[in-house]
Amino acid sequence: MQQARPGAVSPENIRYRPTLLQLMLPVLPSTVFFTAVAISSLQDGGMFRPLRFAVVIWAVVLVLGLATSRPLGIALTPSAAVVRVFRRRTIPWADVQAICVESQFGSRIVVIYEASGRVTRLRAPITGWLKWDRRFEEKFHTIGGWWLDHRGPDWVPVPPPGARRGGSPASDGNPYAAPPA
Helix, strand or coil: CCCCCCCCCCCCCEEECCCHHHHHHHHHHHHHHHHHHHHHHHHCCCCCHHHHHHHHHHHHHHHHHHHHHCCCEEEECCCEEEEECCCEEEEEHHHEEEEEEEEECCEEEEEEEECCCCEEEEEEEEECCCCCCCCHHHHHHHHHHHHHHHCCCCCCCCCCHHHHHCCCCCCCCCCCCCCCC
């Protein structure tokens, strides 16, 4: 990939978040169940108090879960990747050693390897059985291209630990992990 693409229009920031469908599909079975229970109990002469309470609690948890899951994802800026998993974290492009796709629990996720050995698994983009994203490959290549275009001219790869000490690579599968002390 080229360092600078002539004639390409580069936006200031790019943001990827889980889609509404990706947020809704995992809770769809419980939605159908509670709706069916509510309808059947209303047809039987009214909803008894514990069931009504359970439906209200479920609805509140569903709305809160969707509201708090929406900010998750990644924002690409010219200087860094701003990752939102549980808290906001900024990863400068110069510290990134690799961007890969890995499988985790039946889903394919984008993973950022840092020079310090830290591994960051992104919450978006993601694709899998209940989290299908037809533009996953495009998003992955955009993140990788953004890193290649913005990592800076003085970026150098950090050799894997096995290459530094003549030993075997790290056992946890992260080739960029810091060597054991």
